[in-house]
Amino acid sequence: MAGAEISVRGLEKSFGQLKAVDDLSLDIPSGEFLALLGPSGSGKSTVLMMLAGFEVPTGGAITIDGRDCTRMPPQKRNIGMVFQHYSLFPHLSVLDNVAFPLKMRGEAKAARRRRAAEALEVVRLEGYGDRMPSQLSGGQRQRVALARAIVYQPRLLLMDEPLSALDKNLREEMQLEIKRLHSELGVTVVFVTHDQGEALTMADRVAILRGGKIQQISPARELYERPANLFSAGFIGEMNMIPAQWDGSGLVLAQGDRLAPPDTALIGTAPTGAATLAIRPERLRVTAPDAPGALAATLEEVVYAGAGTLLIARLADGTEIRARIPSAGLPRLSEGERIGLAFDPDALLVYGEAAA
């Protein structure tokens, strides 16, 4: 079984004056695991609702496996879906829940019981068929929901924040479980989440949404190492953002330092005037305040956290700058001390826009 191929063109959804999804285009190849990541109100759930058929787009088109699905009702789409709150039918046993889609497809009773039992085996819940959903734990319920979504072997699986109701340990276990299922089944997965760690861990590609538009769509590593714009840079992980001026060939910081970042550090259009220097906290090292190439800063706080230590320092112009340094070998530092923060040139990212 191969996954579905999805093409979204110029998708739009307005609720009155509000444009929840704004001219969004997206191609998902067969078998990809795509995460839609964004803050609440970014339109990620609306996109999923339109893929499922629960919302009708106000513009644009959705094609699944070459078939125009834009206005097709959900029951005709043959898509699997896992909901945030499991949405198991409380009046049906676990087995009947899983067999429900097969019943709707007119499959004979014996066959659908057999296939439902098989699907329960896939999610490692064999023997739980006779229980009622209320007798299961949250993690088990989500496995049943997963079994119900894959039992009819759909080519596309949608997941709407399926792990957000689970506690941390269970969430990590289910992340791996879903990854395993994805590679076993070869199904295309579209996964909505507001948890960036989850998106980076699970997805082949992550699409970052904001204001109904895609900000960036790339593999996890690229997303983290070369965010396409300041929003992505600030949204994924921690990022120091230092206001600067571009003088034509280098960056001048407010406190006077001049840096000449390599060409590869420049992202997007070439900067003119106001620019932003971005650098991840874990790419900084502590040196003497007068070391060449290092940024001089005043240490404000030292937060020891086992393997790493977080340093919070301030540049002369008041910009806060954070560094995450391996605790081993870190010299004794005290608050108020002057330090230098050094970095490799390839750690620098330069954006031709002013930080908000």
Add this chain to the structure above:
Amino acid sequence: MSLSSFMQPDGRNLSKAGITLLMAPFFMLIGIAFLYPLISLLSISVTEPELGFQNYERILDTPVYGKVLLRTLWIALLVSILSLFLAFPVAMAMVSSGGAMAVFITACILLPFWSSVLVRTAAWAVLLQRNGIVNDLLQAIGIIDAPVRLLYTQGAVVVAMTHVLMPFMVLPIYGALRNIPQDYGRAAAICGAGPLRGFIEVTLPLAMPGVLGGFILVFLTALGYFITPALLGSPQEMMIATLISQQLREFLDWPFAAALVGVLTLFVTAITLVFSRVFRFDRMLGGQV
């Protein structure tokens, strides 16, 4: 005794003493205004005019009383079924509509409560009388040539009682439907169920507690209903409440009226027990899913 002895240490839930205190006025009311009269009435039925079951034997031996009882059960059942079919769509619409529309529908349901049952029943008398609007309308569209008797018939009783009792069906069903998360309908749809199939397989079973709750509420109320059958019904086709009233006020036969009350009480108790056994009464009232 300080106030704290009525509370649990958690400061939120009542202690046993607290619960007793809160329930005391209600239990007193029930005791004085319901249990005491009921018990004394029932004791009259077996002690007067002499000790024994002769009053009950009279009910069993006289076919007309059996007929009244059967007719009462039949009308109550009919009213409940009609209410159900009228109420379910209304409850569905209430759940689906939001904002102003939901307020409007709720107001329409509760509006009749602003006037007394007597007024609403009298209104039906106006509508159904010989030269009333219903007769005029039927003649205008040519279904009948001359005015027909609508008032003082079983039909009039059923229609008016359905009108009065329907709100008691709408509210429990609305409660049950509102408790069904929106995602259940979506889950059914994505699993391949069209709107009708999803309704039958998911919405209806989950609404059953509300349906059954509303049904017994309307059915039991209809069993003992008095005003509407008394004002709109035919004296030849009495219901049990009108019969009891007749025995009390016209024939002053208290022991026999008390025996009729005994039979009605027996039916209500039996029906309630059967329902609670078969359909889990506790879950029904909560309207849980």
